[in-house]
Structures are given as structure tokens and as C-alpha cells.
């Protein structure tokens with residue numbers, strides 16, 4: 001297959017995109033660039049949706065439609081996110097041979113601008129060479145890196161494609177066909193404050209309650225399909241005050257919804273049991289041995305001078321649903337055929353992370369994830385090899401002309 005990619009133009013586009021600031025909620029610079037670019041490429045329509053009202057971004061998601069001239073091919077879409085993680089402003093791209101990195105202490109932004117650059121080059125070569133292809137939709141989302149907010153706020157009735165591909169993964173010639181669901185946990189542990197030097201026996205440390213619960217839990221990899229982590233902890237006022245409030249934020253992920261629920265429940269029960277069984281300070285013990293949790297909500301059986309018993313509030317939110325595609329699904333069959341047409345052995349894999357594809361699949365839009373060559377993402381060592389970016393563009397070409 002002869003694919004007329006202009007490699008240096010592709011490299012220039014990639015560098016230009018990386019050097020436009022686009023932290024989450026400030027994607028407008030990239031959005032304006034895309035509107036200009038696809039206007040010049042005579043897109044049939046360029047629409048910005050109203051998701052900014054929900055996401056708080058300075059622009060909405062962009063949906064761009066490129067008409068096809070092969071009536072037997074169904075409409076497919078490609079999606080990329082426009083935002084990058086911090087530190088991602090003031091990026092200066094350094095090119096050493098074919099390798100792109102960032103100067104200074106920023107990420108490069110190949111996550112996800114590698115995908116965007118490949119799509120621009122794809123449409124350019126289709127246009128310039130008058131190549132027959134099926135109809136294409138391009139979706140550029142905001143706020144992916146801060147909880148898939150743009151995709152969650154997308155009005156998917158605006159999408160007409162039957163299925164598509166999110167270009168957003170490390171590696172190359174790799175297709176992600178499944179990803180876990182995730183619960184986000186916010187846990188508020190309340191103890192009793194007291195002066196740590198004068199009368200520590202009157203206090204209950206929220207930190208000790210938290211530590212005891214964590215020590216009774218398994219975190220990290222829970223089973224072959226599930227993981228759990230607490231990544232943020234806040235609390236305390238001074239070294240001489242027993243802390244009465246700890247906030248803990250974490251997540252549980254699983255490819256199985258049943259296991260997701262079970263692991264989440266186990267965490268909730270562990271915190272509740274630790275609180276219920278914790279000995280109260282002298283003088284704070286109830287006559288009737290009512291469990292601590294209920295004591296706090298039972299009106300006021302405790303003398304007014306005493307502070308409430310320890311308690312815990314646990315908030316669980318489904319961060320994103322799981323995705324799972326089968327090799328027989330048209331979305332995978334099409335990319336598999338494209339790989340064969342290029343003489344490549346694509347790898348089909350399950351991933352451990354969530355992305356816009358989880359949300360698009362939950363809308364009923366089958367979406368596979370295609371690796372773009374991006375590497376060491378979310379670090380200042382992030383890099384991209386131009387040869388991989390070319391391989392990605394070739395694969396996209398093979399998909400649209402298939």
C-alpha cells in the first residue's frame with residue numbers, strides 16, 4: 001500500500017500542537033487551531049458542543065465531519081483529547097534525530113497530540129491525493145485528564161458514526177479492547193480533638209483510626225482483574241493537637257462490575273468496623289454500648305460538654321464504566337483488516353486504565369483504543385518517535401480506505 005505521508009509536515013504539525021498551551025479547561029488554543037486547520041481542509045461541518053457549561057472549560061468538544069466518497073463504507077470516527085497534564089504549559093519541543101522530547105520541566109504533550117497530528121496528516125493526504133474513503137467523524141474532547149469530563153458531557157446524538165477509535169495509548173501497533181470500571185472513594189474520618197500534651201486521653205486520633213483501617217485492608221493488586229489505591233490524604237492542624245479529621249481519597253478499579261462492588265464494600269465495612277470497635281475515652285462510654293456510628297446520630301445521649309463520638313462518611317462515585325470489545329465486533333474487525341492490509345501483526349490487549357473510550361462505549365458507541373507511539377506519558381521524560389507517528393498515520397489511512 002503506497003501511503004503518501006509528508007513526514008516533515010507531520011513532524012511540524014506535531015511540534016506546533018505541543019507548543020500550544022492546553023491544560024485541562026484551557027483547550028481553546030488547540031480548538032482554534034483545529035477549527036482553522038479543518039476549515040482549510042474543507043470539512044463538511046465543524047461543530048463545537050455546549051459541554052463547556054458543564055466542564056468549566058474555555059471551549060467545548062469539537063465534532064468535525066469529513067464526507068466520504070465510498071458509499072459502501074459506514075461512517076467511522078476518531079477521537080483524541082485536546083488537554084494535557086501539568087506541568088504542560090510553555091512546552092518547547094526538542095527534536096533529536098526522530099525523537100521528540102520537551103525542553104525544561106514540562107511534559108511533551110504527545111498524550112494526546114500525537115493522535116491529533118496523525119489525524120490532520122491523514123485528512124491532508126486524503127484530500128491532496130483525491131483518495132477514495134468512507135465518511136469520517138473527528139471528535140476532539142476537553143478535560144480528559146481530569147476525569148473524562150468532556151466525554152461525559154458530550155451529546156452523543158451529534159455523532160453519526162457506527163463505531164470508532166480513540167487514539168490515546170502508549171506503544172505502537174497495539175489495540176486496547178477492554179478497560180476496567182473505576183469507583184472513586186472519598187472518606188471523611190472524624191475523631192475527637194484534644195491537646196496532645198495536656199490531656200491526650202480525652203482525644204481520639206482520626207489518623208490512628210485511618211491507619212488502623214488501612215492496615216486491615218489489602219491495597220494494590222487485589223486479583224487479576226482488580227486494583228485499589230488511596231492516593232491523597234489530608235488532615236491535622238498542629239503537632240500538639242490530636243487530629244479530629246482526616247480526608248482520604250482513593251479508587252478501586254476492576255474489569256468485573258461484581259468484583260468492583262465487592263472490593264468497594266469491603267473497604268467501607270473495614271472503616272465502619274474500626275470506628276465501631278474503637279474504645280472511647282474515659283467518661284465518654286455510653287451506658288447501653290450503642291455502636292459508635294449510631295451513637296453519633298442518636299440525638300444526644302452524650303453529656304453536652306463532650307464532643308461527638310468518632311464517625312466515618314464514605315462517598316463512592318462511579319468514575320467510569322468498564323469497556324469490553326470482542327474480536328468479532330466490526331470495530332475490531334475493521335482495524336484488524338487494516339493491519340493485515342499493511343502486513344502488520346497488531347496486538348489486541350486489555351488495559352488497566354480508564355479513558356474517553358470507556359465513556360464513548362457506555363454511550364453505545366463501540367470504541368477501540370489505538371496506541372499512538374507516545375511514551376513515558378504524564379512525566380517530564382515523555383517522548384515520541386517520529387517513525388511511530390508515521391506508523392500510526394499509515395494505520396489510520398488503512399482503516400479509512402479499507
Ligand SMILES: [Zn+2]
Pocket residue numbers: 081111112144168169
Ligand atoms: Zn491521553
